[in-house]
Amino acid sequence: QKEVEQDPGPLSVPEGAIVSLNCTYSNSAFQYFMWYRQYSRKGPELLMYTYSSGNKEDGRFTAQVDKSSKYISLFIRDSQPSDSATYLCAMSIIQGAQKLVFGQGTRLTINP
């Protein structure tokens, strides 16, 4: 079993829809949780960063962490075609520790 599980999709939704992306993990020691966005033929780039449990909002994006369930989510409101990309969750045990564990990534397409 992988430490971090993420449904690879693909996921296709119409423009304007609310998108929910999720990851589950098995290591309860994870404390820091990230979402990276990767456009086609590009490297991943950090989108959201959260510590421990709770919510964090940035514009149309909301990241949620539920440590009791070992479950994290990324919500995208009013989705746009420009949001079409692969979204990877990542997590680490210690802040500043560089060994991130990535999910497999979910490929998302927003249809105009």
Add this chain to the structure above:
Amino acid sequence: DAGVIQSPRHEVTEMGQEVTLRCKPISGHDYLFWYRQTMMRGLELLIYFNNNVPIDDSGMPEDRFSAKMPNASFSTLKIQPSEPRDSAVYFCASSLIGVHSTDTQYFGPGTRLTVL
């Protein structure tokens, strides 16, 4: 800043040949990472360096893979001999750890390797 620079962007080679991938991290960053990405396995960490010193190479698949960082502005990942199963996109990333670190790793554009 130009970001993380990788070369070549594409590499096609035949089985058994030596392949060298190159990376220039963001100036001032003290960590450098090499990842491999495939559809089946996702993004896997191969090795990472801190201040040019290899810290963890447990992700290097086998002895055919080696990585070096001779100075703060250059690193190589070498595969010798290459095999078709090495076909993947190889990413280099760099980061800077400080008091307010958010574990942000900055990725390069990747090298798409095809071994025939």
